[in-house]
Amino acid sequence: MSQSPTTAPAEQPWANPLRDPRDLRLPRIAGPCGIVIFGVTGDLSRKKLLPAIYDLANRGLLPPSFGLTGFARRDWTEDHFIEFVRENVMAHCRTTFREDTFRQLASGIRFVQGSFDDPAAFARLSDTVSELDRQRGTRGNHAFYMSVPPRAFPVVSRQLADCGLAKSADGAWRRVIIEKPFGHDLTSARELDRVVSEVFDPSSVFRIDHYLGKETVQNLLALRFANMMYEPIWNANYVDHVQITMAEDIGVAGRAGYYDGIGAARDVIQNHLLQLMALTAMEEPVSFAAADLTAEKTKVLSAIRLPRDLAAHTARGQYAAGWQGSEEVCGYLDEAGIDPDSTTETYAAIRLDVDTRRWAGVPFYLRCGKRLGKRVTEIAVVFKRAPHLPFESTATRELGKNAIVIRVQPDEGVTMRFGAKVPGGTAMEVRDVSMDFSYGRSFTEGSPEAYERLILDVLLGEPPLFPTTREVELSWEILDPIEEFWSTLGQPQPYRAGTWGPAEADEMLARDGRHWRMP
Incomplete structure (x- = not known):
């Protein structure tokens, strides 16, 4: 199993302070980290991703030092985005909606307005991620979820590289999550993989097939x-x-x-x-x-x-x-x-x-x-x-x-x-x-x-x-x-x-x- 420098090997659960070696049945709890969702206003994000993140928090599987950043073209304030998250979580969450859970989650929610071809927007995103590291304690660990059409994968990947978000230092990790389809044929799949691999280490690329x-x-x-x-x-x-x-x-x-x-x-x-x-x-x-x-x-x-x-x-x-x-x-x-x-x-x-x-x-x-x-x-x-x-x-x-x-x-x-x-x-x-x-x-x-x-x-x-x-x-x-x-x-x-x-x-x-x- 490929591991990032900060991820404990599966055979050494005691390396994770949130796991008790006396009981390996304890839930797997994520360490300090953040997730950035591109295409956060789309159907997948509204109906699946945002409710899933809330349900993880409600089950105690996300740490207090967790950050959620939405990136979209909408001219929204942060409060507007938090209300958008609330509405969709309440409409689609699997677990019971609890106000205290949502308040804790909302304190780490941020929003960045911009388009995929706008370097200034990605500079603002970089500043937001750094702010979460300082204020929320996410420690430089961030995943980037591309809930966008495949044609947008290359431009988003290059923008993340150009603004310095694709790589991290000091043992922190950066990962990218890619939704299907992975190309439309063998040639395009290989080209897509080439572009993404130029930016992210192959072990940091996670291709989502939700059926699995x-x-x-x-x-x-x-x-x-x-x-x-x-x-x-x-x-x-x-x-x-x-x-x-x-x-x-x-x-x-x-x-x-x-x-x-x-x-x-x-x-x-x-x-x-x-x-x-x-x-x-x-x-x-x-x-x-x-x-x-x-x-x-x-x-x-x-x-x-x-x-x-x-x-x-x-x-x-x-x-x-x-x-x-x-x-x-x-x-x-x-x-x-x-x-x-x-x-x-x-x-x-x-x-x-x-x-x-x-x-x-x-x-x-x-x-x-x-x-x-x-x-x-x-x-x-x-x-x-x-x-x-x-x-x-x-x-x-x-x-x-x-x-x-x-x-x-x-x-x-x-x-x-x-x-x-x-x-x-x-x-x-x-x-x-x-x-x-x-x-x-x-x-x-x-x-x-x-x-x-x-x-x-x-x-x-x-x-x-x-x-x-x-x-x-x-x-x-x-x-x-x-x-x-x-x-x-x-x-x-x-x-x-x-x-x-x-x-x-x-x-x-x-x-x-x-x-x-x-x-």
């Missing part, structure tokens, strides 16, 4: 490696195929400027779904330190093989008008801000194979889309049928394949599907039943938001949940040939809003003698 901060995604590792009953059957001898689904029931309203030209595959498959696939398929790591986790995920991504026939084993679609529940909704091409001739896909499905001994012959099907039947993200490991069933054929006609389904959202948990005898009667009749584990029903502790976990990890300098440069590059190497092929096809196949995607997605699995799960 979700409790259920981390529970996948516990499910596999803390239990003897699953790992022995987690291979090609027993697994028929794996389906990874991220379905949304919303359209692109409000995000047309970002989404059109990007599409479902670049938006979701390149990062979220390939990361979930890597965690599902990887070998047991030596430890859960960043380097060991990354090594195993990288092996999976390196071993992924594209289908030989992209026409037969990929599918894309674009939602048309239909009904989302009881609401009639418009099609993608009728959304405000969308080019009526757009060929951007709102649904994408692909088959991938992993050329390793564990997974040889097991297809992984990844799908994502907007305006689908409901909002759900899940990983379904579907097992082969039993080689012999000593029952009458009529007794098992409704029996499907066994499956373990990890539900990432919204109802986090794990479901096991297996065959059981129907009660009553003298005949043996077997049907599918489900055994369900739900986080909400099994634990009294509430699950923190993904951004709480990830922001705290950045402040602690602990990078296990953040994709590395190599992982990002490998993901683009997988997706780029598919995108290049799709670019020759013209308009995606339409599907009605509220359904589960285009017909060609069903045909894709039917060619393999399989069908999509109904979540």
